[in-house]
Amino acid sequence: MQVYKGLDIVTNKVTDEECRGVPHHLLGIADPNANFTSDDFKHHASPVVESITIRDRLPIIAGGSNSYIKALANDDPEFRLRYECCFLWVDVSIPVLYSFVSERVDRMVKAGLIDEVREMFDPNNLEDYSQGIKRAIGVPELDHFLRNEASVDAENS
Template sequence: MLTCRVGQAQPLINVGCMQSGKMEKEKVVVVMGATGAGKSRLSVDLATCFPAEIINSDKIQAYEGLDIVTNKISKEEQRGVPHHILGTQNPDTDFTALDFRDMSLWAVDAITGRRRLPIIVGGSNSYLEALIDDDDDYAFRSRYEFCCLWVDVAMPVLRRHVADRVEQMLGNGMVEEVRPFFSPHGDYSNGVRRAIGVPEFHRYFRREGLVDEQTRLSLLQRSVSEIKANTCQLAVKQLAKIRRLRNVKRWHIHRLDATPVFANPRHHPNHSWNHHVAHPAAIIVARFLYNSFSSHLRFTPPVMPPATCYT
């Protein structure tokens, strides 16, 4: 039985090895799912079990700034795992799918060159598609074999979680973080200003100094309600794209149902997460990496306080 513990990641014994007289493709893990489903947490969990580095594929989290609004994984939550394309891009420029494809290909090549596992994680499925199904030269598929993990949460449950998360972001200072990005002319079409949580505050920032306290609070609540609604709409679109990749483009995607974790967030949340998500995911990745590897693997994550926010 193989036990995966923090600091005891298992070697990638078959990455780039010879098999049946020919070079086997390097291997890459992709973690996908709707916003708030726990993608970032799972990617770090896996990186404590296998020697890995993480590549962010969320187009908004790629920008520098707005860490609260974009819900970037914190340094503490990263647990020392190297992260790429996270908070590195100029917030005033556009980071396109082609930019992501080129940067992530370079990162994947560098990571595998260090004999480590690239884990690509994020909610921008159009960016993942641009990387994996590039119509020009199929640079990714010609060199890499990939395994997709889908962290799924039933929409009624996810809606409640999203609402709670927005309230938490509000308490963490979201309004003051967004204030410098306010555009008097209402231009939120470029860079990080496109992030949900920025344009929704436009009306509030324009009028907050001109109205009484009751009206100001009403404007603030309206902005928060719009953020919640727009985040849920984004989640619906993300899920539709995942289903399209699975059903139309025939990507082989392993679905992990995290609904029980979010349905009862105060009932042993870490145990529930490990049982429903982290452990099954580690089994899938072990089989993917080691081919004949069976289910005799125990995922032993670090002891952490009850989670209140998943990304």
């Protein structure tokens, strides 16, 4: 979801402060209404990896869908011939994960998550949450809340 333009809080895009001077790539490059596929990722990521290695730096592909990484590292024979890959898998206990996610959502709400989604929400349209950035976790879930908010506002006007 972080490849899409917009909804920086909802998609939990890394901030400049969090980057700590380390360049990050492919954030906010895709049209929010388009479907960015694993083939799109492969097409965009390959030249970025090349530019990083030419500068004698180590490219790190972090996060994202496994299908994106598979498309790049497994389904692209040229990529496999050019680069050695090391895969790290992080496993966490469910209680630790739930605690982390709960705290993360609280931080995102405080940072303006609801207002960010509200800006793109149109109460007069039935939204399609199967396309583009609207598939981001939290966006479809806020639909009911924002529709009720709009109807309450209309009743109180």
